[in-house]
Amino acid sequence: MDFNNEGSKPNSKYQNIMKRYFFGVLILFTALHWNYGQHSDYNSLTDLSYYDQTYKDPYLRQRCKLDLYYPQNSNNFSTVVWFHGGGLTRGSKSIPEPLKNQGVAVVAVNYRLHPLVNAPAYIEDAAAAVAWVFKNIERFGGNRSKIYVGGFSSGGYLSLMVSLDEKWLEKYSIHPNEIRGVVTLSATTFTNHTIRKEYGIPITQALIDHYAPVFHARGDAPPITLITGAREKEFYGMYEENAYLRRMLKINGHDQNELIEIGGYGHEIIDVGIPLLIKRVEK
Numbered sequence: 001m002d003f004n005n006e007g008s009k010p011n012s013k014y015q016n017i018m019k020r021y022f023f024g025v026l027i028l029f030t031a032l033h034w035n036y037g038q039h040s041d042y043n044s045l046t047d048l049s050y051y052d053q054t055y056k057d058p059y060l061r062q063r064c065k066l067d068l069y070y071p072q073n074s075n076n077f078s079t080v081v082w083f084h085g086g087g088l089t090r091g092s093k094s095i096p097e098p099l100k101n102q103g104v105a106v107v108a109v110n111y112r113l114h115p116l117v118n119a120p121a122y123i124e125d126a127a128a129a130v131a132w133v134f135k136n137i138e139r140f141g142g143n144r145s146k147i148y149v150g151g152f153s154s155g156g157y158l159s160l161m162v163s164l165d166e167k168w169l170e171k172y173s174i175h176p177n178e179i180r181g182v183v184t185l186s187a188t189t190f191t192n193h194t195i196r197k198e199y200g201i202p203i204t205q206a207l208i209d210h211y212a213p214v215f216h217a218r219g220d221a222p223p224i225t226l227i228t229g230a231r232e233k234e235f236y237g238m239y240e241e242n243a244y245l246r247r248m249l250k251i252n253g254h255d256q257n258e259l260i261e262i263g264g265y266g267h268e269i270i271d272v273g274i275p276l277l278i279k280r281v282e283k
Helices: 012-040 058-063 121-140 154-164 193-199 238-251 270-279
Strands: 042-049 065-071 077-083 105-109 142-152 181-185 224-229 257-262
Touching (some): 077 121, 121 142, 142 154, 224 238, 224 270, 257 270
Parallel strands (some): 077 105, 142 181
Antiparallel strands (some): 065 105
């Protein structure tokens, strides 16, 4: 330890070091306290049915539920409707950790899965869940005009289908252009590979039909952000599918779109992709 000529009083350099140390500790304490407060100011509701429970189908009644995570003492907040991945054959609703404590509500959705159902049941469920959010979020303090839709892998596929093909939400008297924005992570944009399986088509054979988001590319769609892993590491040409959707959107006059390729990553990009999603959500 350095001292000045008085022999007992630390010199100014040492004082500055100590000031920076204590200031740093104060910042860390404040940040931890703020994060704790943010977490404690959220409410969570689980297993809310988004279909009328008079439906007789027991699988629909059991599976078609959502979780709502929303700011407790806030109004006019944005909402992210989040669809999990799993190839339309597996997976379950959950709120990814990077989506928590961001000042926005998150709705995590379960939907029916193959082989217990086939297309278009998955898309019907996604549309019903989004419609539930439009009809109910204001009861919890959210803004109906600030609803975003997103998901990972096949969850991203469902996000794009309900946002681009107008018929699914129009069943609920909602136009998909009311969605504030769409952000997908490693989404299928051609006909989903599980739906191809239903047709007897292998995963290595590409298909674009009415169950493909790119089939419905249109110029007046909501803003769309497509995020993928590195093209050489992604799942079965996922980057190229997203690049093709972006190109077709632009050809049809859609100018509020972007494609982000995350270098060094393959298909699993949730942890690095969600911060990019959050940046595109109005707080």
